Amino acid sequence: MPTRSQPQSATQVIKSLSYSGTNAIADGYLRFVQSGTSTRVQVDANAAADAARLAEWEFHNAVLAMKEVVRGQYGADSDQAQAVGLKKKSEYKRPSRKKLVAS
Structure with missing residues (x-):
């Protein structure tokens, strides 16, 4: 699993979780959060x-x-x-x- 200092693409993160669904956002694995002027991606490995x-x-x-x-x-x-x-x-x-x- 990558650390915070090693940014990876969402596709790589989803593959590392062995996700087999079709919509990681709707299934609760990925969430986009506004942080100031940037957007962060939060990953829930226990979804x-x-x-x-x-x-x-x-x-x-x-x-x-x-x-x-x-x-x-x-x-x-x-x-x-x-x-x-x-x-x-x-x-x-x-x-x-x-x-x-x-x-």
Whole structure:
């Protein structure tokens, strides 16, 4: 990876990141920033990891929302709720009083 003192073309930088997409700017790898009268190019080498993490987070939130919709539509004690991985309300153990041992 080049240091700040070794300017390279954007094409060389993109190749060094093993980027295989078609638009590095839209994908978040490259960004142009105005600095006084000049323009700087910022490179985000972790753009792919960030995008994958964001997609995983969005999928996780979608699954949680789907489970809440199923619970709301069919009820907390339904077979449909159990089918999406929720525990039926009737399967929870009821709390019981502990008996004291007389001594």
